[in-house]
Amino acid sequence: MNETKARAEDPKQGKIEPGSQDTSLKAAPTRRASGRKKVVIVGGGFGGLYAAKSLAGKEVDVILIDKKNHHTFQPLLYQVATTVLSPGQIASPLRTVLTHADNVEVLLDELVGIDLEQRHVCLAKGDVISYDYLVLAAGARHSYFGHDEWEEFAPGIKTLEDAIHVRRQILLAFERAEREAFLKEGDDNLSFAVVGGGPTGVEIAGAIADIANRVVAPDFKTIDTRKTRVMLFEAAPRILGMFPEDLSQKAKVQLEQLKVEVLTDSPVETLEAGRIKVKGEWIPVRVIVWATGVSASPIGKMLGIEVDKAGRVPVQPDLTLKDRSEVFVIGDMSSLKDTAGVQVPGLAAAAIQEGAYTAKNILADLAGEARRPFTYKDKGTLATIGRNRAVALFGKVELSGFAAWLLWALVHIYLLIGFRNRLTVMREWIWSYITGERSARLITGNDV
Amino acid sequence: MNETKARAEDPKQGKIEPGSQDTSLKAAPTRRASGRKKVVIVGGGFGGLYAAKSLAGKEVDVILIDKKNHHTFQPLLYQVATTVLSPGQIASPLRTVLTHADNVEVLLDELVGIDLEQRHVCLAKGDVISYDYLVLAAGARHSYFGHDEWEEFAPGIKTLEDAIHVRRQILLAFERAEREAFLKEGDDNLSFAVVGGGPTGVEIAGAIADIANRVVAPDFKTIDTRKTRVMLFEAAPRILGMFPEDLSQKAKVQLEQLKVEVLTDSPVETLEAGRIKVKGEWIPVRVIVWATGVSASPIGKMLGIEVDKAGRVPVQPDLTLKDRSEVFVIGDMSSLKDTAGVQVPGLAAAAIQEGAYTAKNILADLAGEARRPFTYKDKGTLATIGRNRAVALFGKVELSGFAAWLLWALVHIYLLIGFRNRLTVMREWIWSYITGERSARLITGNDV
Numbered sequence: 001m002n003e004t005k006a007r008a009e010d011p012k013q014g015k016i017e018p019g020s021q022d023t024s025l026k027a028a029p030t031r032r033a034s035g036r037k038k039v040v041i042v043g044g045g046f047g048g049l050y051a052a053k054s055l056a057g058k059e060v061d062v063i064l065i066d067k068k069n070h071h072t073f074q075p076l077l078y079q080v081a082t083t084v085l086s087p088g089q090i091a092s093p094l095r096t097v098l099t100h101a102d103n104v105e106v107l108l109d110e111l112v113g114i115d116l117e118q119r120h121v122c123l124a125k126g127d128v129i130s131y132d133y134l135v136l137a138a139g140a141r142h143s144y145f146g147h148d149e150w151e152e153f154a155p156g157i158k159t160l161e162d163a164i165h166v167r168r169q170i171l172l173a174f175e176r177a178e179r180e181a182f183l184k185e186g187d188d189n190l191s192f193a194v195v196g197g198g199p200t201g202v203e204i205a206g207a208i209a210d211i212a213n214r215v216v217a218p219d220f221k222t223i224d225t226r227k228t229r230v231m232l233f234e235a236a237p238r239i240l241g242m243f244p245e246d247l248s249q250k251a252k253v254q255l256e257q258l259k260v261e262v263l264t265d266s267p268v269e270t271l272e273a274g275r276i277k278v279k280g281e282w283i284p285v286r287v288i289v290w291a292t293g294v295s296a297s298p299i300g301k302m303l304g305i306e307v308d309k310a311g312r313v314p315v316q317p318d319l320t321l322k323d324r325s326e327v328f329v330i331g332d333m334s335s336l337k338d339t340a341g342v343q344v345p346g347l348a349a350a351a352i353q354e355g356a357y358t359a360k361n362i363l364a365d366l367a368g369e370a371r372r373p374f375t376y377k378d379k380g381t382l383a384t385i386g387r388n389r390a391v392a393l394f395g396k397v398e399l400s401g402f403a404a405w406l407l408w409a410l411v412h413i414y415l416l417i418g419f420r421n422r423l424t425v426m427r428e429w430i431w432s433y434i435t436g437e438r439s440a441r442l443i444t445g446n447d448v
Numbered sequence: 449m450n451e452t453k454a455r456a457e458d459p460k461q462g463k464i465e466p467g468s469q470d471t472s473l474k475a476a477p478t479r480r481a482s483g484r485k486k487v488v489i490v491g492g493g494f495g496g497l498y499a500a501k502s503l504a505g506k507e508v509d510v511i512l513i514d515k516k517n518h519h520t521f522q523p524l525l526y527q528v529a530t531t532v533l534s535p536g537q538i539a540s541p542l543r544t545v546l547t548h549a550d551n552v553e554v555l556l557d558e559l560v561g562i563d564l565e566q567r568h569v570c571l572a573k574g575d576v577i578s579y580d581y582l583v584l585a586a587g588a589r590h591s592y593f594g595h596d597e598w599e600e601f602a603p604g605i606k607t608l609e610d611a612i613h614v615r616r617q618i619l620l621a622f623e624r625a626e627r628e629a630f631l632k633e634g635d636d637n638l639s640f641a642v643v644g645g646g647p648t649g650v651e652i653a654g655a656i657a658d659i660a661n662r663v664v665a666p667d668f669k670t671i672d673t674r675k676t677r678v679m680l681f682e683a684a685p686r687i688l689g690m691f692p693e694d695l696s697q698k699a700k701v702q703l704e705q706l707k708v709e710v711l712t713d714s715p716v717e718t719l720e721a722g723r724i725k726v727k728g729e730w731i732p733v734r735v736i737v738w739a740t741g742v743s744a745s746p747i748g749k750m751l752g753i754e755v756d757k758a759g760r761v762p763v764q765p766d767l768t769l770k771d772r773s774e775v776f777v778i779g780d781m782s783s784l785k786d787t788a789g790v791q792v793p794g795l796a797a798a799a800i801q802e803g804a805y806t807a808k809n810i811l812a813d814l815a816g817e818a819r820r821p822f823t824y825k826d827k828g829t830l831a832t833i834g835r836n837r838a839v840a841l842f843g844k845v846e847l848s849g850f851a852a853w854l855l856w857a858l859v860h861i862y863l864l865i866g867f868r869n870r871l872t873v874m875r876e877w878i879w880s881y882i883t884g885e886r887s888a889r890l891i892t893g894n895d896v
Contacts, residue, residue, distance in 0.1 A: 069623060069891040088534045093889045095667035105630055105669055108623040108891075127631045160890065175517060175556040182553055183575045219543035221553055441541045442608065443517040443556075 036061050039362060040121060040131040042111050042299065044071050044094045046348045047137035047331030049417070050355030056101030058363060063129060065121075067110045069093050071417055072160055075348055076425070078200060080163035081289070082170065082207035083215065083441045087160045089425050092417050111138070114302050116324060133326050133362050136299055136313075137355065140332035140346065143293030143310060153273050154195060154288035157204070166289055170208060171443050173286040174216055174225060182222040190228040193276050193285040195268050196292025197234030198241070199383035202251060204289050205232040206386035209258040214387075216441075230260045231285070233278060235267035235292075240383055240391065242345075247391045250400040254389040294346060296333045303327075308335050317373035318361055319354060325371075328361075330354035336374065344376045348415070353377060382408045387433065484509050487810060488569060488579040490559050490747065492519050492542045494796045495585035495779030497865070498803030504549030506811060511577060513569075515558045517541050519865055520608055523796055524873070526648060528611035529737075530618065530655035531663065531889045535608045537873050540865050559586070562750050564772060581774050581810050584747055584761075585803065588780035588794065591741030591758060601721050602643060602736035605652070614737055618656060619891050621734040622664055622673060630670040638676040641724050641733040643716050644740025645682030646689070647831035650699060652737050653680040654834035657706040662835075664889075678708045679733070681726060683715035683740075688831055688839065690793075695839045698848040702837040742794060744781045751775075756783050765821035766809055767802060773819075776809075778802035784822065792824045796863070801825060830856045835881065 037060050041048045044066035052064045070091040079085040094106045113122035120130040142156035157163050170192070177190050190212070194205040212228035232239065232255065238248040239255075239262060252262045269277040275284050296311035303321065307313055312335035313321070319334065321327045331351035336344050344350050353376060361371045380394035382404065390404035399407065409429060416422045485508050489496045492514035500512045518539040527533040542554045561570035568578040590604035605611050618640070625638045638660070642653040660676035680687065680703065686696040687703075687710060700710045717725040723732050744759035751769065755761055760783035761769070767782065769775045779799035784792050792798050801824060809819045828842035830852065838852035847855065857877060864870045 069619065069889075086534050086536045088890055091890050093667070095664075096889065099667045102669065107627055107630065108620075109627065125627070129631070171517065172556075179555055179557065179573070182555065183577070216543075219541070219547045221550065441517075441544070442536055442539050 037132040037362075037366060038063070038130065039133040039135065040065065040129055041135040041137060042066075042121070043137035043139060043297075043331070043333075044068065044106075045074070045137060045139045045331060046351035047139075047333075047355040047358075048135065049094070049097065050352045051135050051137065051328075051330070051359045052098060052101065052104050052355075054356045054359030055362065056098065056104055058103065058359075059366065060103065060133075060362065062101070062104040063107060064094060064098070064104055065107045065109050065111060065123070065129075066094060067108070068159070069095070069106075069108055070160075071097060073416055073421075074158070075412060075415070077157050077160070077163045078203050078207060080160065081157050081166035082204065082211060083167060084207070085425060085428055087164060089421055089428060090416070091160055092421060097417055111299055111302075114299075116303070116321075116327065119326070131326075133328070135328045135330065135355075135358055136297075136333055137329075137331045137351070138297035138299045138333055140294050140296045140310070140312075142290050143295035144290070145293055147270070150271055151290070154193075154271055154276075154290040156290040157200070166287075168443050169287045169289075170211065171441060174212075174220060174223070175443070176286070177223050178220050189284070190223070190225065191283070191285040192228065192230045193283070193288045194230070194232045195276075195288065195290050197232055197236070197239030197262070197264065198292060199381075201232060201234070201289075201291035202239060202255065202383050202385055204291055205230055205260045206255060206258055206384070206389065208289075209255075209260050210386045213259065230258075231283070232260055232262050233266045233268055233276075234262070234264045237265055239264060242381060243383070243391060243393055244398065247393060247398055247400060251383065251385060251391045254385045254391075254400070257389070258386045294332065300329070300333055303329075310335075318371045319358055319374055328358045330358055338376045339373045340375060342376055342378075344374075347381075349379055350376055382411060384408045485580040485810075485814060486511070486578065487581040487583065488513065488577055489583040489585060490514075490569070491585035491587060491745075491779070491781075492516065492554075493522070493585060493587045493779060494799035495587075495781075495803040495806075496583065497542070497545065498800045499583050499585065499776075499778070499807045500546060500549065500552050500803075502804045502807030503810065504546065504552055506551065506807075507814065508551065508581075508810065510549075510552040511555060512542060512546070512552055513555045513557050513559060513571070513577075514542060515556070516607070517543070517554075517556055518608075519545060521864055521869075522606070523860060523863075525605050525608070525611045526651050526655060528608065529605050529614040530652065530659060531615060532655070533873060533876055535612060537869055537876060538864075539608055540869060545865055559747055559750075562747075564751070564769075564775065567774070579774075581776070583776045583778065583803075583806055584745075584781055585777075585779045585799070586745035586747045586781055588742050588744045588758070588760075590738050591743035592738070593741055595718070598719055599738070602641075602719055602724075602738040604738040605648070614735075616891050617735045617737075618659065619889060622660075622668060622671070623891070624734070625671050626668050637732070638671070638673065639731070639733040640676065640678045641731070641736045642678070642680045643724075643736065643738050645680055645684070645687030645710070645712065646740060647829075649680055649682070649737075649739035650687060650703065650831050650833055652739055653678050653708045654703060654706055654832070654837065656737075657703075657708050658834045661707065678706075679731070680708055680710050681714045681716055681724075682710070682712045685713055687712060690829060691831070691839060691841055692846065695841060695846055695848060699831065699833060699839045702833045702839075702848070705837070706834050742780065748777070748781055751777075758783075766819045767806055767822055776806045778806055786824045787821045788823060790824055790826075792822075795829075797827055798824055830859060832856045 039060050039062045041064045049071050055062050070093050073090040076090045098104045110124040112124050120128050122128050141158050144150045192208050194201050209230045212225045217225045240248045240251050255262050266278045275282050294310045300307045300311050300313040313329045315329050315334045315336050319328045332346045357374050382392045384390040388402050388405050390408045392399040392404040413426050487508050487510045489512045497519050503510050518541050521538040524538045546552045558572040560572050568576050570576050589606050592598045640656050642649050657678045660673045665673045688696045688699050703710050714726045723730050742758045748755045748759050748761040761777040763777050763782045763784050767776045780794045805822050830840045832838040836850050836853050838856045840847040840852040
């Protein structure tokens with residue numbers, strides 16, 4: 001154990017005299033230092049949380065570090081942005097999820113450095129924590145393909161704060177249109193752009209159309225929100241590229257039923273506040289939502305090895321760094337072709353499998369057993385399109401329309417972390433389905 | 449109607465040529481200009497919202513202006529700050545509440561000026577709206593008695609944003625204590641100060657004690673949150689000064705059962721980040737919540753008449769300005785001794801009565817009937833103290849303990865705007881009562 005050394009190196013901790021090293025072991029970071037192996041997990045998303053859950057009650061000391069106090073159920077974040085669900089319904093405090101895991105300590109802090117030689121990590125508040133095993137699971141954000149300045153005008157949805165921000169933008173767009181129409185008889189053109197025709201973009205575009213056509217329509221007295229224009233821009237020749245072509249086509253038809261304009265072969269050339277340039281033409285839009293590209297956590301770059309274009313860390317078949325079998329990199333942060341030669345996709349399902357698998361390998365080490373390489377189990381892919389509509393692919397089985405949508409709802413309810421959240425989300429969906437109401441239509445924040 | 453003039457005066461609108469005045473009437477702000485009297489209501493709190501609701505479907509055109517898109521149920525804001533309820537459960541979009549009120553237009557904007565002579569108001573985005581009747585109902589915030597610099601370190605709870613901010617502070621205090629105790633074996637002293645022993649202060653202090661003793665206790669593995677110190681500071685010799693002395697005493701006993709230290713005769717001398725000075729002594733505290741003092745909306749000062757120390761506007765018995773019978777000032781913004789000589793209190797119940805009363809007088813004008821002076825109907829006063837505990841006063845009837853608490857819960861459920869919210873809040877309370885769980889324990893915001 002090298003906590004003493006780690007502390008001595010940390011300038012904020014002050015020097016520890018050589019003679020005091022023995023006693024300082026008692027004051028080491030773990031406090032409950034038990035002689036057991038120490039596993040430090042960075043990130044409380046799907047990968048990190050499932051690793052921690054799989055290690056709960058085992059003969060290891062686990063420290064889970066996250067910037068946020070909650071796990072966010074990312075597949076439903078877009079429903080917060082589109083007023084279906086409230087933030088509290090898709091997020092659970094990490095402490096609460098892990099309340100019965102006596103060997104797991106949760107720390108609200110941020111990783112700022114890793115020393116692979118000394119086996120310790122440095123935290124933003126100046127502390128240093130040693131590890132026997134390190135699990136890096138800090139996820140990814142959207143990539144703006146070298147145009148980070150676009151983010152201000154075209155936010156993505158990766159955190160609760162992002163989702164609340166986008167919800168705010170969407171609702172304010174209607175408010176502003178109403179205001180202009182009422183006071184100035186002005187332009188009440190309402191246009192939304194969604195960039196990226198993957199599952200997220202498709203879900204957001206469908207949900208915005210649903211808000212405009214159904215949810216807010218009765219509440220606005222001057223504008224007709226059903227005249228809202230929703231455009232979905234996709235650079236490739238078709239949306240939902242990971243699905244077979246006929247499902248892409250079905251998704252397109254379903255989006256068009258919701259009056260979404262599906263614009264394929266339409267890469268965004270540039271954008272700024274209130275407009276977006278596609279195929280040489282500037283299109284005025286009130287809100288742009290970004291839903292494409294992957295940019296892995298900058299933590300990957302701290303490792304001093306070459307990462308891929310998206311910032312993902314290449315890993316060994318057991319998800320560890322080359323020559324560092326104690327360092328696992330999982331979820332959206334890492335890049336792996338598994339034993340079957342399949343590139344593991346950046347999905348919640350994959351991160352969950354990797355988290356559980358990592359825990360299993362750590363326990364195998366402790367039991368003196370051999371590790372096994374990771375194999376991704378494809379349990380199917382789903383994309384929902386507004387209310388009642390979806391496409392799904394399970395191996396060779398394709399589904400679309402209401403059946404796919406129902407399946408989508410059931411799968412997401414099942415996966416939701418925390419019994420409580422499952423109940424409230426299910427109730428919310430049923431209520432919203434029956435009444436068409438939305439409970440989460442608050443604009444919070446300070447400027448009008 | 450003088451929209452034309454108003455517009456011409458507004459520098460942002462540009463000049464309108466004299467000859468164009470006739471046609472510009474059509475382009476006037478109301479759009480649906482009907483020849484009917486126009487009522488402009490500023491503020492969507494209890495006063496403004498009940499005025500608008502009481503005018504719904506009547507022969508007037510109503511414009512309700514608010515900086516926020518939602519009505520906030522202020523009496524339960526402290527429950528958002530203390531993790532019982534989610535923001536969406538105590539707030540409803542104003543548009544949704546007024547969806548069936550075809551003659552009420554809601555505008556998201558901010559009042560920046562009033563011209564009582566010309567009878568128009570100026571909005572932050574540069575528009576000018578004329579009125580036949582003006583209802584000012586913009587509420588109040590807490591007062592820091594000339595020390596506005598304290599607000600940064602001792603936030604009050606008047607808006608959803610405030611409540612989310614305080615919730616964040618409270619939850620972060622526990623996170624930081626756990627972090628320090630785990631990593632540094634350092635000071636895990638957890639102290640909270642609540643300033644002001646009125647109903648709000650009593651409710652917050654009780655609720656924080658409840659969080660520490662019951663809600664988060666099982667989730668923290670290094671610190672014992674039940675050792676949390678909650679101090680309630682009151683300048684007067686007793687808390688809940690508006691109640692009879694024996695109820696104040698009962699409230700004190702109930703708070704002490706929750707391990708809240710009730711410190712009366714203890715005005716705050718000064719405070720800064722992390723400490724508060726009382727009776728010459730600096731007391732270290734992790735969080736300070738401010739719950740005293742009234743500072744009425746600055747809109748009162750735009751009227752060019754003398755306001756009282758708290759910024760409240762003195763009004764005539766019919767709640768109007770002297771010599772301006774078309775301008776009503778209601779709710780926490782105004783100050784009135786009613787016909788019975790009673791100073792109308794700054795309570796939701798009073799604002800609701802004043803809003804409904806104002807609408808009635810406007811309709812009386814239109815019907816050529818005489819106005820009646822306002823009389824406040826005291827329907828009782830309640831203060832809750834954590835779970836199961838409360839004090840209540842109805843005329844001469846006093847209640848305390850569980851019976852008062854149950855009554856408090858029923859009254860607040862009944863008053864909640866919107867059928868939907870009533871259901872979800874009731875369900876949340878019942879769930880939280882039975883399980884001791886809290887659903888709203890998210891820390892949102894960006895810094896750790």
